[in-house]
Amino acid sequence: MKEFDYIIIGGGCAGLSLAYELEIYEKLKDKTLAIIEPRSEYKRDKTWSFWKVIPHNFEDCVIKSWENFTVNSPNKVKYLECKKTPYQSIDSGTFYQKILKRLQKNKNIFFFKNINEISTLNSVVFNSVSNQKDNNNNLWQHFCGIEVETDKDFFDDEIFNLMDFACEQRNRVHFFYTLPFSKRKALIETTWISEINNEKLKDYDQQIDDYLANHLNIRNCKVNYKETGAIPLFRANNLKKSKEINIGTAGGMTRLSTGYTFLNIQEQSKYIRENIERITDVKLFKIKKKYEFLDKIFLKVLKNNPAQMGQIFYKLFNSSPSGVINFLSNKSNFKEDLGIISKMPKWIFLKELF
Numbered sequence: 237m238k239e240f241d242y243i244i245i246g247g248g249c250a251g252l253s254l255a256y257e258l259e260i261y262e263k264l265k266d267k268t269l270a271i272i273e274p275r276s277e278y279k280r281d282k283t284w285s286f287w288k289v290i291p292h293n294f295e296d297c298v299i300k301s302w303e304n305f306t307v308n309s310p311n312k313v314k315y316l317e318c319k320k321t322p323y324q325s326i327d328s329g330t331f332y333q334k335i336l337k338r339l340q341k342n343k344n345i346f347f348f349k350n351i352n353e354i355s356t357l358n359s360v361v362f363n364s365v366s367n368q369k370d371n372n373n374n375l376w377q378h379f380c381g382i383e384v385e386t387d388k389d390f391f392d393d394e395i396f397n398l399m400d401f402a403c404e405q406r407n408r409v410h411f412f413y414t415l416p417f418s419k420r421k422a423l424i425e426t427t428w429i430s431e432i433n434n435e436k437l438k439d440y441d442q443q444i445d446d447y448l449a450n451h452l453n454i455r456n457c458k459v460n461y462k463e464t465g466a467i468p469l470f471r472a473n474n475l476k477k478s479k480e481i482n483i484g485t486a487g488g489m490t491r492l493s494t495g496y497t498f499l500n501i502q503e504q505s506k507y508i509r510e511n512i513e514r515i516t517d518v519k520l521f522k523i524k525k526k527y528e529f530l531d532k533i534f535l536k537v538l539k540n541n542p543a544q545m546g547q548i549f550y551k552l553f554n555s556s557p558s559g560v561i562n563f564l565s566n567k568s569n570f571k572e573d574l575g576i577i578s579k580m581p582k583w584i585f586l587k588e589l590f
């Protein structure tokens with residue numbers, strides 16, 4: 237059976253980001269790489285958004301950048317600025333095509349549909365396939381979004397809406413998220429944080445229709461694209477294997493309080509590329525412990541106090557917007573952390589600590 241220096245299991249966001257990073261920094265000139273990916277075609281299936289707190293390789297896949305955003309509680313709107321760290325949205329379709337086009341030029345890179353087709357004995361393996369054991373108590377961020385196009389100018393494309401809590405909560409946490417890509421085009425998502433097996437929350441189409449008609453006042457529009465997804469807000473349970481490194485969601489790159497993963501994947505890819513020659517001997521790239529600790533408390537609060545969460549998210553942004561953005565993007569300093577903690581309702585959070 238054929239052997240390779242490196243194997244990447246899963247050619248999704250993390251697998252392809254890593255392969256691209258290794259390729260552009262010429263780490264695959266005299267090393268071989270096998271990418272295992274079962275999907276038969278790549279098309280747009282996700283919209284990855286984040287505050288750009290670090291440079292990344294995919295500026296040319298950005299659909300749109302914003303320097304302003306809003307957060308809505310049921311009867312208030314907060315206007316916030318993010319000029320220094322614009323919020324960017326990446327089209328996964330463009331991302332996949334850009335990477336595959338580049339990788340296909342390197343004769344040392346091979347694609348397979350199944351790991352059984354090759355030998356893994358002497359390779360360093362990067363695995364992005366999660367073993368997600370869900371005990372029904374775990375929280376997920378699950379959502380459905382559609383890209384709508386109107387026939388007249390409708391959206392203010394200078395400002396996006398991060399969270400709008402003016403919607404039914406059904407004793408869970410629910411908000412809408414709107415990314416206006418142009419005056420006539422926007423991605424509108426209904427987002428829940430709850431256990432995953434709660435089918436009563438999954439009438440997503442109805443929720444979006446109601447929001448469009450009754451909240452945004454859009455009666456006529458074309459639907460260009462639809463995405464649904466579920467991000468686990470708990471860690472994967474992959475077995476530790478020698479010479480195997482978990483990457484992406486499987487490698488703990490998701491911020492548990494928010495679901496943000498994309499930029500963490502880019503940082504993890506960079507770290508692996510910088511250390512590739514001795515990657516099995518260096519420590520693993522991880523999200524800092526302080527965020528893991530604070531996120532776990534935050535999720536406990538969220539689980540036990542769903543009705544308060546609209547207010548809590550709104551209050552979070554009473555702190556300086558740049559501090560909150562840095563905090564949500566794992567880049568906050570001690571002062572910014574304190575600023576955020578001081579805005580949270582003390583009693584509710586203290587209760588969850590013990």
Ligand SMILES: Cc1cc2nc3c(=O)[nH]c(=O)nc-3n(C[C@H](O)[C@H](O)[C@H](O)COP(=O)(O)OP(=O)(O)OC[C@H]3O[C@@H](n4cnc5c(N)ncnc54)[C@H](O)[C@@H]3O)c2cc1C
Pocket residue numbers: 245246247248249250251272273274275281282283284285286351364365463464465466467483484485486495496497498499501
């Ligand atoms: C719809 C959606 C929208 C998201 N939006 C954002 C966002 O806006 N911002 C953000 O930061 N994060 C976002 N995330 C979270 C995160 O960035 C993505 O889930 C991201 O794709 C995670 O990358 P990954 O490589 O870990 O997983 P994936 O991208 O899912 O890649 C895993 C790959 O493994 C393949 N695979 C599956 N089984 C096997 C197998 N047995 N063998 C080999 N390969 C296999 C799959 O086909 C897939 O290609 C979103 C997630 C979803 C689902």
